[in-house]
Amino acid sequence: MRPGAESTVCSHCGEVAEGTQPTWTCSVENHTRHYFCEACARANLRAIESRLDSAWW
Template identity: 45%
Template sequence: MASATCALCGVRSEGKELPLTWVTSVEDGHKLVYCDRCARENLRSIEVKLDSVYW
């Protein structure tokens, strides 16, 4: 796997593996990943399964 890119802010992971602190989500059939900062800032929206468009 190549380095991952946060779907919200665009920051890239440093290694080839997805960091354990990053969050994965499936929205409209697409797998998205969010960095730890964006995941923390939008935790409530993630928990109620709101698509990132509504964050």
């Protein structure tokens, strides 16, 4: 699937989803929104809860 105007791309693995998914996580880092798919969010839950930037995952 190719990203379109109404799609969301996971900032960690590159998975593409139509629209904003309710199970995805949104993080604001350096004034930029980053979206993470359910699998990446689950795999990095402790880092997200610790508020580590995604570059440290």
